[in-house]
Amino acid sequence: MADRPKQQPDEVIDAFTGLLKSQSDATRQMMEALLPGTEIPVPDTDDAAQWAEAGKKLQKLLIDFQSEQARKVGAAPTPYADPAKWFATYSSWYGQMPLSDPDTQKKLWEDGLALFETVLGQYGIGPRAEEKGGEAPELPRKDRRFSDPRWSENPFFAIVHQAYLMLSENIEQIAENLDGIEPARKRQMVFATRMLLDALSPSNFPLTNPVALERVRETKGESLVKGLENLLSDLTRGQLTHSDPRAFELGKDLAATPGKVVYETPLFQLIQYAPTTEKVLEAPLVIFPPWINRFYILDLVPRKSFVKWAVDQGLTVFMVSWKSADASMADLEWDDYIAAQIEAIDKVCERLKVPSAHTIGYCVAGTTLAATLAVLARKGEADKVRSATFFTAQVDFEHAGDLKNFVDDASIEVIGQLAQDGYVDGRYLAATFNLLRGNELLWNYVSKNYLMGEEPTAFDLLHWNGDVTNLPAKWHRRYLRDLYRDNRLVVPDSLKACGVPLDLRRIETPCYIQAGREDHIAPVESVWKLTRYLSGPWTFLLAGSGHIAGVVNPPAAGKYQYWVNDANPDSLDDFIAGATEYPGSWWPHWEAWLRDHDPAEVNARGKRKPGGRGDKVVEDAPGRYVKTR
Incomplete structure (x- = not known):
């Protein structure tokens, strides 16, 4: 030619x-x-x-x-291609x-x-x-x-x-x-x-x-x-830029709360944060962030960090840092993430020589935490978890919002075609979530960055939003098919994990359920449905704002509000009708709830201080996995 x-x-x-x-x-x-x-x-x-x-x-x-x-030429296409x-x-x-x-x-x-x-x-x-x-x-x-x-x-x-x-x-x-x-x-x-x-x-x-x-x-x-x-x-x-990528450094500006990686598997690292108080709650807190994003959404700059705030309240905090999927993780499924949550709880309890731990599951990790509780209940091991807190998490996907538009057979087939080497490139997932809020997260930046020629600003939340994570393709397709499309998690014994059938009605663990009033990813109507399946005590809280700002709302900011209703309502409409509104952050309400369930304290010494004398650790927080692309 x-x-x-x-x-x-x-x-x-x-x-x-x-x-x-x-x-x-x-x-x-x-x-x-x-x-x-x-x-x-x-x-x-x-x-x-x-x-x-x-x-x-x-x-x-x-x-x-x-x-x-x-x-x-011949290289893998990017999501813009x-x-x-x-x-x-x-x-x-x-x-x-x-x-x-x-x-x-x-x-x-x-x-x-x-x-x-x-x-x-x-x-x-x-x-x-x-x-x-x-x-x-x-x-x-x-x-x-x-x-x-x-x-x-x-x-x-x-x-x-x-x-x-x-x-x-x-x-x-x-x-x-x-x-x-x-x-x-x-x-x-x-x-x-x-x-x-x-x-x-x-x-x-x-x-x-x-x-x-x-x-x-x-x-x-x-x-x-x-x-x-x-x-x-x-x-x-292959990705839209929302924030100046040079403005933040992990471990310095973001994910900077002091701690150590105390345990590691091919799927996750377990971070323990250093205490800042002389006494701490005896039962530790294990946080499971969504593996579709990096864990430091809960450890942004210090003034916004949920982790730092929780440590300062006298909690012994552990964080799971999921590894971004690569070809070696092609065969992972949902069972592996449920087993990983159980393993993390076991390691924390073993390390601190305590019988149980408090837990938090955020978004998809909250969905998995519900499955984890169901597995433990079926196996007679429910007492390993002292309490479970759910941040904007769904188990019933009947009213799961606009994400349901991507779970028909044709859409799942397209996602399968996009996957290479057994995993889905996180940039595709980021593009999907940007489309859900197109004017705010896509076209607004097309105008600013491309038409106006403006430099992206430094914004910690948007920096995190662009720090994408890959997912195992096999597990991702099953999640979309079994949960979002077919809604099988709420059908007793329809799904199995870790060798046992799942039945959410067996969960008697005290649960705290937080929803965001303006959440477009996990709508409040969908999050509320978790209360309909639990057999144990539960507290439901509705926070102002949405999927991220409704969760990451430190008390010092003085922003938004939250609603609670102590009358144990039977429906979301009844909850809203009888709810009392309070200004500001809901974090102190959650801490008070946690202490009500287990007020016992111990001195912050020994392995409560990670990396001390005789304590073998893997590396300093935030660890390697959060930096792996």
Whole structure:
């Protein structure tokens, strides 16, 4: 095959500046025809020298990126490489949308004309023109994506974003009103429609985003250069950047609570944190974080760290640090994680010579903790666990939120195709969770990082969010199929683990169940259902905010609120109706509950201080596993 002729640098620069100028001139002409006298803030390309320099930089970035990709031919694709796989499941459904229906088209046309006249009337244009006297326009639809004044200062951009919002409302309503589709398929279609509409927002495109256009004009094209740098960097690493990756160091800024790794297996490390009080509760606390993320969500910067706070309250805290999956873990299943939780509890009790331990399970690790309690109850070993606390954890997946849109046969098949060497790349999982909050976690950063060319800021929570973890593919598919899709965990003896059937009704361990009022991953309606299966005493607490901020809410921050109801209600509606609201963090409420169940204390000496004389440890916290990519 003959090589394609290479463009000379001057030709590329001329083409770049010529394209910008032609687009600017065309936009001005179009808007002058539609809205005479309106100034459109399109880039001014009269300063040829600066624009030429920007063009050279853009050219070099693209050439370097293409050369790098050519060297990677045959390498495994990144999650950015084939985004169509994520939407292939949904594409065939849009033929069922009645957009060609005459009545639908008539309504859209009439609504569009009415909107056009209403919006232009706010600027003194057309049959509905109003005298505003210098007041800001009162546009009919509000959305935080268009809250910057520049979206309403100019009638062109006001029309653009108001028309988008109007069409989005209508199309989403059409999807929600479709008949003759099974409920699960309809939920998927509504979800996919929302994702597509979010992607098509005018805020995501440079020529329809006045804030980005102004930035291009102010920087003489340098924002385009920086934006392309950010985009190509993300394409290379296969992941959207939310936070400055150089801003934090594990063990120094994050996961910095002092401690030692006191035990290690091929699946997890067990960290014990150094006490800060003279006396500690006799029963230690073992925390199981979700293995879909790094454990330091509970050990962020010191002022936010749940681990540090718990240690300072006089608890002997152990943390399980799961290993990110690799090819050696291809055959792991759910049983292995349940067995690992039991092993961690046994090792803690053996190390401190105590009969039982308190436990915490966060999200998917909370689901597994429920299975662990069921296994121990079936084997007559339930007394190993003094209490169990569940952070935003589900066992009944009937109302499990938008994640259920990814668990039909076709979606599970797509996930199976994405897995390589027996594990699922954590970047795919991160992309899925970003889609659940597309405007906040995806498109907002497309606008900032790519269109505006802004540098990512330093934010510990978003740094953690981007620190992805791989999962064993075999276990992941089973989890989606058996729990999310078929909801078998709540069917007595439908599933087995560690050689015994699982029956949640056998759990008599005292349980503390925390849910987030705005949780989109584990909805409060779903978390509540755990109370319906327990045979022992339980306390349910509803926290303000969502899946992360509802959990990571230190008392010193003075944020949010929580609700409790001591009347042992039979339903979530009854709980809410009779609940008492308290301001601030729920952590002290949980600590008081824990002490009520076991107030005995001991001196913080011997192996209560990890790494002391005669105590063999593996390494300093946070350990190797949390740093393994």
